[in-house]
Amino acid sequence: MKNLSNHQDGADQVTSEVFRASRRDFLKMGGLISGSFMLGVSFWGCDKKGNKTVSFAPNVYLSIDNLGEVTLVAHRSEMGQGIRTSLPLIVADELGADWSKVKIVQAEGNEAKYGNQNTDGSFSVRMFYKPMREAGATAKLLLMQVAAKKWDVTVDKCDTANNHVILTGTDKKLEFGELVEEASALPVPTVSAVMLKERSGFNMIGKPTPIVDLKDITTGKAVFGADVVLDGMKIAVIKRSPVVGGAVKSVNDKKALAVPGVHKVITIKGAGIPATLSKPLAGVAVIADNTWAAIKARDLLEVEWELGPNADYDSEKQIQQLTKEVAKNGRVRRKRGNFAAAKAGAKKVIEHTYIAPHLAHATLEPPAALAQVKDGKCEVWACTQNPQGAIKAVADALGFAEDKVKMNVTLIGGGFGRKSKPDFVVEAAVLAKESGMPVKVQWTREDDIHHDYFHSLSVQRVVATIDKDNKLSGWNHHIAYPSISATEDPSVLQPADGELGLGATDFPYDVPAIQIETHDARAQIRVGWLRSVRNIPQVFAIGTMLDEIAEARGMDPVANALELLGADRNITFSQETGKEAYPNYGEDIAVYPWETARMKAVINRVAKEAGWGKKLPARSGFGFAAHKSFLTYVACIIQVSIDENNNVTIPEVHYAVDCGVAVNTDRVKSQFEGGAQFSTSLALKSAITVKNGQVEQNNFDGYQIIRMSESPQNIHVHIIDSDAKPTGVGEPPVPPFTPALCNAIYAAIGKRIYTLPIDLTK
Amino acid sequence: MAKFSITINGQNHEVDALEDMPLLWVLRDIVGLKGTKFGCGKALCGACTVHLDNEAIRSCSFPIASVGSSKITTIEGLSEHGDHPLQKAWEEHIVPQCGYCQTGQIMNAAALLKSNPKPSEEAIEQAMEGNLCRCGTYNRIKAAILSAASA
Ligand code: FES
Numbered sequence: 045m046k047n048l049s050n051h052q053d054g055a056d057q058v059t060s061e062v063f064r065a066s067r068r069d070f071l072k073m074g075g076l077i078s079g080s081f082m083l084g085v086s087f088w089g090c091d092k093k094g095n096k097t098v099s100f101a102p103n104v105y106l107s108i109d110n111l112g113e114v115t116l117v118a119h120r121s122e123m124g125q126g127i128r129t130s131l132p133l134i135v136a137d138e139l140g141a142d143w144s145k146v147k148i149v150q151a152e153g154n155e156a157k158y159g160n161q162n163t164d165g166s167f168s169v170r171m172f173y174k175p176m177r178e179a180g181a182t183a184k185l186l187l188m189q190v191a192a193k194k195w196d197v198t199v200d201k202c203d204t205a206n207n208h209v210i211l212t213g214t215d216k217k218l219e220f221g222e223l224v225e226e227a228s229a230l231p232v233p234t235v236s237a238v239m240l241k242e243r244s245g246f247n248m249i250g251k252p253t254p255i256v257d258l259k260d261i262t263t264g265k266a267v268f269g270a271d272v273v274l275d276g277m278k279i280a281v282i283k284r285s286p287v288v289g290g291a292v293k294s295v296n297d298k299k300a301l302a303v304p305g306v307h308k309v310i311t312i313k314g315a316g317i318p319a320t321l322s323k324p325l326a327g328v329a330v331i332a333d334n335t336w337a338a339i340k341a342r343d344l345l346e347v348e349w350e351l352g353p354n355a356d357y358d359s360e361k362q363i364q365q366l367t368k369e370v371a372k373n374g375r376v377r378r379k380r381g382n383f384a385a386a387k388a389g390a391k392k393v394i395e396h397t398y399i400a401p402h403l404a405h406a407t408l409e410p411p412a413a414l415a416q417v418k419d420g421k422c423e424v425w426a427c428t429q430n431p432q433g434a435i436k437a438v439a440d441a442l443g444f445a446e447d448k449v450k451m452n453v454t455l456i457g458g459g460f461g462r463k464s465k466p467d468f469v470v471e472a473a474v475l476a477k478e479s480g481m482p483v484k485v486q487w488t489r490e491d492d493i494h495h496d497y498f499h500s501l502s503v504q505r506v507v508a509t510i511d512k513d514n515k516l517s518g519w520n521h522h523i524a525y526p527s528i529s530a531t532e533d534p535s536v537l538q539p540a541d542g543e544l545g546l547g548a549t550d551f552p553y554d555v556p557a558i559q560i561e562t563h564d565a566r567a568q569i570r571v572g573w574l575r576s577v578r579n580i581p582q583v584f585a586i587g588t589m590l591d592e593i594a595e596a597r598g599m600d601p602v603a604n605a606l607e608l609l610g611a612d613r614n615i616t617f618s619q620e621t622g623k624e625a626y627p628n629y630g631e632d633i634a635v636y637p638w639e640t641a642r643m644k645a646v647i648n649r650v651a652k653e654a655g656w657g658k659k660l661p662a663r664s665g666f667g668f669a670a671h672k673s674f675l676t677y678v679a680c681i682i683q684v685s686i687d688e689n690n691n692v693t694i695p696e697v698h699y700a701v702d703c704g705v706a707v708n709t710d711r712v713k714s715q716f717e718g719g720a721q722f723s724t725s726l727a728l729k730s731a732i733t734v735k736n737g738q739v740e741q742n743n744f745d746g747y748q749i750i751r752m753s754e755s756p757q758n759i760h761v762h763i764i765d766s767d768a769k770p771t772g773v774g775e776p777p778v779p780p781f782t783p784a785l786c787n788a789i790y791a792a793i794g795k796r797i798y799t800l801p802i803d804l805t806k
Numbered sequence: 807m808a809k810f811s812i813t814i815n816g817q818n819h820e821v822d823a824l825e826d827m828p829l830l831w832v833l834r835d836i837v838g839l840k841g842t843k844f845g846c847g848k849a850l851c852g853a854c855t856v857h858l859d860n861e862a863i864r865s866c867s868f869p870i871a872s873v874g875s876s877k878i879t880t881i882e883g884l885s886e887h888g889d890h891p892l893q894k895a896w897e898e899h900i901v902p903q904c905g906y907c908q909t910g911q912i913m914n915a916a917a918l919l920k921s922n923p924k925p926s927e928e929a930i931e932q933a934m935e936g937n938l939c940r941c942g943t944y945n946r947i948k949a950a951i952l953s954a955a956s957a
């Protein structure tokens with residue numbers, strides 16, 4: 045603990061009640077405006093007994109009152125990943141708080157105050173690990189300064205534990221609550237003056253911590269999007285255009301209005317085309333006293349639609365058309381060496397076309413949001429992954445300034461990217477304004493499946509060439525899918541660089557000739573992103589083709605992958621893609637390089653743990669795949685067994701993961717367990733089809749996800765012990781799962797899979 | 807509209823509702839018990855599971871008019887202090903992810919243990935087949951039921 049006496053150097057100007065802490069160190073991560081200040085406000089008030097209470101809040105993420113209560117602010121949305129636990133525990137660990145006594149409060153949407161809150165892209169821990177540590181350490185330093193003065197010692201003689209400052213080597217200690225008043229009067233040190241703990245000093249980081257909402261969930265007290273109630277609140281259920289871009293032509297609401305409890309029928313104009321990633325679809329809303337009346341009345345609405353140009357859309361036909369398309373030459377998006385020459389000189393050429401369907405998120409909680417518009421202000425409660433985006437969308441729809449919209453974030457009953465889109469939040473706001481009543485919009489399951497922002501279908505063709513020395517000499521990957529960008533701009537026909545950067549152009553294998561080509565595909569539905577996004581199809585194609593390459597080379601698939609990764613090195617894709625700022629999940633590739641050594645380490649670890657290579661019974665097999673996504677390295681080995689009726693069971697899944705520092709090891713594991721189960725649905729069961737522009741599935745009977753008996757039976761998660769910067773784990777479990785499963789099926793029964801979902805009867 | 811008198815968690819409630827209103831919406835919108843969740847409305851997901859006497863039912867597909875004099879138990883009434891053996895086992899195994907399906911899962915499992923206090927893994931899978939979890943907590947659910955049953 046050096047340099048502590050200099051902590052005040054460079055501290056910004058301080059007043060007695062408002063502290064300004066330099067924010068520069070916080071700025072790099074969130075696209076925040078450089079040079080702004082974070083305000084730490086200290087509040088004076090009275091508690092119930094009339095005792096004066098002081099709240100010490102050296103930054104926005106924590107405060108401590110004079111009774112010693114530590115309050116930590118969770119500013120990212122909780123949807124099952126455990127972020128309401130993981131970020132606060134980082135603050136608590138650095139602070140030396142007593143975790144059993146901390147209070148966690150959920151922040152409302154406020155970018156200026158909290159930084160980025162768009163809970164997406166497996167970003168939260170990656171982006172906020174350091175700021176959270178600094179927040180805790182800053183408060184700790186100030187509290188220690190007060191205690192040190194009282195004891196007449198230097199600060200380096202102090203430490204913190206369990207809500208106390210302690211004088212090291214003695215049994216002297218002072219409770220945080222006794223120190224906050226004086227701490228509030230001290231200048232907040234610059235972040236660079238704050239000492240962070242050594243790893244050996246962590247009490248929580250790197251260990252398993254139960255989630256803070258556990259008891260509320262098991263007792264039914266947890267509050268989700270549909271659970272907030274306001275006085276006079278009405279429920280809205282909406283009949284939306286069956287085709288994206290459709291408009292309401294006429295409405296007969298006579299029968300609907302006759303249902304007891306129904307108040308109003310309101311038409312929502314909707315976005316039309318482009319559908320956008322934020323605006324509602326055209327629809328007709330029934331506003332009623334309760335959900336059942338609204339659902340019944342909605343069924344009685346007679347609506348005539350102007351369906352628009354997407355009414356001819358047929359997903360099966362699009363797959364056929366794209367299959368022809370990817371057979372041609374495409375637009376080159378990454379090029380190394382000369383693929384044509386590699387092919388001409390090849391001893392063997394392997395070529396396959398891979399097809400994957402549209403997918404729906406099917407979060408178990410259907411979208412729901414409550415809004416109230418009063419006195420030129422709008423207050424919302426919603427299960428949103430992106431409160432700041434929702435504020436913008438609501439303000440825009442209502443013609444309000446953004447500071448007139450307050451966005452309260454509830455727990456989210458599953459997100460997976462669906463609830464990043466605020467269309468449903470805007471619906472509630474528009475209806476509340478229009479009706480003059482607080483309105484909760486409730487989506488039904490059918491609404492959710494019909495009107496999702498879908499993960500779009502894809503067709504790919506991969507050509508691999510093996511030369512006379514039995515080396516993989518060429519890799520040619522053709523890709524076609526309707527792009528997410530087309531939801532905002534339907535003239536976009538090609539995948540975005542960011543989409544290709546999710547597994548395709550960041551192909552890490554050291555092959556002399558690499559050519560990645562893309563093809564036109566038109567979007568006629570709302571395309572969005574689903575847990576791991578384009579990695580799902582792209583890694584399905586890559587991971588299964590690598591297995592075929594290994595077989596063609598007469599090599600073990602694990603040895604094949606290790607060899608193809610080549611020498612230990614950091615890869616940059618900038619030159620070969622012509623993208624100086626290669627997407628790299630939003631991070632500078634110099635700071636987060638693609639490190640082949642880390643990938644090899646997870647591959648070796650998973651092979652060892654899974655007992656790769658051991659003999660399995662008949663119709664059983666091991667499959668392997670490895671993939672880095674969202675900057676996290678993952679290798680996966682799956683064991684399947686397939687009965688005579690071609691029923692697939694998955695007795696064992698092994699994952700090895702290097703996500704840098706694993707903040708809450710239990711939630712890292714649970715994300716991988718959940719990722720395996722989520723992926724089992726994608727691989728074996730789920731598909732959305734569209735005919736005449738309309739989704740053909742309605743509910744969980746048509747759009748299927750796995751049930752308990754279909755879950756992989758044992759899911760083992762091996763976390764690499766690492767000091768590297770932490771990266772996210774929400775999405776990385778998904779990409780390698782499907783190819784590993786397909787490869788295991790091949791090992792078990794000799795059948796290769798080229799189309800998802802897997803159907804062994806075909 | 808009709809008047810119904812129903813017993814929920816040991817308390818009598820007089821409610822005014824459409825005859826075909828599913829019990830789910832009576833619980834959530836009229837009585838104000840929000841622990842029971844809506845996931846599909848078609849008896850396909852189990853999020854809305856409550857007990858009718860000792861049996862697990864899907865409240866989304868069970869009209870209020872069919873309740874009669876049977877006693878309804880919801881997650882709020884499963885135990886007084888949230889300490890039913892299953893709730894404790896759920897905490898021990900840190901089962902939930904998003905949590906949305908979990909009250910339905912717990913209610914369904916509680917009905918299973920009433921009729922079969924020591925279920926095999928297969929019996930658990932069979933009984934829990936109607937309860938979906940999109941986050942993927944099936945393995946921890948099974949482990950929690952097994953440990954509650956052996957407690
Ligand atoms: S909501 Fe009742 S079973 Fe899904």
Ligand code: FES
Pocket residue numbers: 124408457458902903904905906907908938939940941942943
């Ligand atoms: S925990 Fe999210 S649906 Fe089960």
